Amino acid sequence: MKQRFIATGFGAYFFTLFALSWWGNQSEVLIGTFLIASQVWFAAALILRRGA
Incomplete structure (x- = not known):
């Protein structure tokens, strides 16, 4: 379950980078x-690692 969560997070991370590069400079708010x-997600990942 934890590995699945981490994989989903990295998938969302790379998809977001792709989407931002696709839409270009219309995306300052999205950036x-x-x-x-991403900071919230990494904090959650660290908490899960510490708890496991």
């Missing part, structure tokens, strides 16, 4: 949102 979301 800001993505940076915040």
